[in-house]
Amino acid sequence: MGIPDVKKYIRQETMPTPFCRGCGHGILLHAVLIAIDELGMDFKNMLFVSGIGCAAWIPSPHFAADTLHTTHGRPIAYATGAKLFNPKLDVVVISGDGDILSIGGNHLIHAARRNMDIKVIMANNRVYGMTGGQLASTTPHGGITATTPEGNPERDFDACRLVLACGAGYAARHSVAEPRKLIGIIKKALQYKGFAFVEAMTTCPTHYGRMNKMPVPYEMIEELKRISTPGTRAQVMAGAAPEGKIYVGEFV
Numbered sequence: 001m002g003i004p005d006v007k008k009y010i011r012q013e014t015m016p017t018p019f020c021r022g023c024g025h026g027i028l029l030h031a032v033l034i035a036i037d038e039l040g041m042d043f044k045n046m047l048f049v050s051g052i053g054c055a056a057w058i059p060s061p062h063f064a065a066d067t068l069h070t071t072h073g074r075p076i077a078y079a080t081g082a083k084l085f086n087p088k089l090d091v092v093v094i095s096g097d098g099d100i101l102s103i104g105g106n107h108l109i110h111a112a113r114r115n116m117d118i119k120v121i122m123a124n125n126r127v128y129g130m131t132g133g134q135l136a137s138t139t140p141h142g143g144i145t146a147t148t149p150e151g152n153p154e155r156d157f158d159a160c161r162l163v164l165a166c167g168a169g170y171a172a173r174h175s176v177a178e179p180r181k182l183i184g185i186i187k188k189a190l191q192y193k194g195f196a197f198v199e200a201m202t203t204c205p206t207h208y209g210r211m212n213k214m215p216v217p218y219e220m221i222e223e224l225k226r227i228s229t230p231g232t233r234a235q236v237m238a239g240a241a242p243e244g245k246i247y248v249g250e251f252v
Helices: 025-039 074-085 097-103 103-113 161-164 179-191 206-213 219-226 235-239
Strands: 047-052 066-069 091-096 120-122 170-175 195-203 229-231 247-251
Touching: 025 091, 025 120, 025 179, 025 195, 047 074, 047 170, 066 195, 074 091, 074 097, 074 103, 091 097, 091 179, 091 247, 097 161, 103 161, 161 170, 161 195, 161 235, 170 179, 179 247, 206 219, 219 229
Parallel strands: 047 066, 047 091, 091 120, 120 195, 170 195, 229 247
Antiparallel strands: 170 247
């Protein structure tokens, strides 16, 4: 299968992107647009919502579509309002783990509980990238950040486990290290009639990589491949991933 030309979906005046060299958000941006193109979705009927952070820049200002760039932690709340006002819209939230899981975690919980017909794509780079590399709720135990120079003493948050417990109808996780698999789950999420959640494990060599002895981008890509292991819903809910691993795949 050839790679579709997605330039028609991008505001050319925004290129090149502002992402750091080696950032995985560019791969995710491309994956979302390829998924939309392969599904033949009507781009004019889509609304993309994001909050604050590096990943929030994926749809806004890059996508040549209707976008809402909202306050920190509130993209799901805005997306909920837009969908209720115009149920015919295809509403997609694209933002980072700090925005969706930490600052906006309560909105994520209740959107999944209500089975809102919105799609949430969360870019997880395991750190607060835009504001200097501080500890995030997704930073692995022992991970070095600007605010935990001796290593993170806390457990990291499993976003898929959370939304599954809240009743999400579709939940899946893959990494930018395997873009074709990531595109596949994004396509399924976009087609699902109800609340769908995709966690895209991505890279931040500028902060997380540099602080954790992976300053070269390909080292972070290789690490994502190394830590990814196929898992089931039951395994995710049990929280029983082998040491240093994270489950990937479709969980419901």
